[in-house]
Amino acid sequence: MKILVCITHVPDTTSKIQFTDNNTKFDKTGVQFIIGPYDDYALARAVELRDQTGGELTVLNVGEAETEPTLRKALAIGADKAIRVNAFPKDAYFVALQIAHYAKEGAYDLILMGRESIDFNGGMVHGMVGELLGMPSISPVMKLDIEGQSAKMAREIEGGKEYIEVDLPFIAGCQEPIAEWKIPNMRGIMSARTKPLDVVETISDETFSQVNAFQLPPAKGAVQLIDKDNVEELVRLLKNEAKIL
Secondary structure, eight states: OEEEEEEEEETTTTOOOOETTTEEEEOTTTEEEOOHHHHHHHHHHHHHHHHHHHHEEEEEEEEEGGHHHHHHHHHTOOOOOEEEEEEEOOOHHHHHHHHHHHHHHHSSSEEHHHHHHHHOOOOHHHHHHHHHHOOOOEEEEEEEEEEEEEEEEEETTEEEEEEEEEEEEEEEETTTTTTOOOOHHHHHHHTTTSOEEEEEEEEEEOOOOOOOOOOOOOOOOOOOOOTOOHHHHHHHHHHHSSOOO
């Protein structure tokens, strides 16, 4: 089985986010980058499936040279080889276009990625890749098992779960608890240094959107404690200050 896992290169969730150039660019100074947490779940399940069924596991990232340590970490976790599409990920369509092109050339049986990235939280790429390749795209997948040339999945829907069976190939946007995150061991870290990491160029610069500016959320206000018996004051604050009544 040939598996492709698409990963993002995103700021650690504990990073302090700032913007520069009149709030038009993200300031990367001092920011630690990681594999997107949802992509980590997809990668962990892909490693398990590869070990069960055999075959080859490839990771792909659309990004510039700074993302290579993230790809190396994915190799240390268990991927067999990596591809970096040499471009800044301009928007969801641009990223999906690159993924679809290289996925089609590689004739992958299974394409996994996180349900969304944690920087822009768009949750659109897996659906776009499915449309571009003419494949089923299912998200958010919480359980995935492969049986021959078909897969059985459970995904979260409003008010419950949905159980799906689909033939290979297909695309899945993953989330917990599909697998437990895997931490690279020393053997994996050492072997990652010699595993292939190929850099390829983009097939198109086409985009449908652009970022005009970023804005941080407003700072949290001070906490006001109201006596449990002072209902009138609570109502006044909710109405006049919080403006939720």
